[in-house]
Amino acid sequence: MRTVAQWLEEYGDSHRNPTNKVLHWICVPMIAWCVLGLLWSLPFPGGIRAAHPAVNWGSIAVLAALIYYAVLSIRLALGVLPLLLGFLWSIDRLDRTTGAPLWSICVFLFAIAWIGQFIGHAIEGKRPSFFKDIQFLMIGPLWLMADVYRRLGIRFSR
Secondary structure (H helix, E strand, O other), X not given: OOOHHHHHHHHHOOOOOHHHHHHHHHHHHXXXXXXXXXXXXXXXXXXXXXXXXXXXXXXHHHHHHHXXXXXXXXXXXXXXXXXXXXXXXXXXXXXXXXXOOHHHHHHXXXXXXXXXXXXXXXXXXXXXXXXXXXXXXXXXXXXXXXXXXXXXXXXXXX
């Protein structure tokens, strides 16, 4: 299994152009938010969601992502935790207050964010990393958090 440093270095190889980086700072969180929103929208079996609204496919996906991230780096997983919880909170608020179906908002923003990602990679001149390994879809948010840690001088490797 690759280390977090290996994942981040390989991901970073196709994210060197400043414009591509800016687009990733906008689009990666938006894509993650949309995926969680779409999962939140899916019916949950057994009526559990009616009793516990926080129990849904989106919150289960956050738990799974946190476990995956913790295997790579506990420190980065702890850094991503407030962001992911904020995503779930904002999805819940939007789901309760908007007149439009949550899934339709997520699909629209998801498409826009992916257009931004592909524009960034066209500018970069390199294909997105996930074409090589699908796990890179999970590395994008971690790569952004690692950048925050580097700027703050926080170590994140074991």
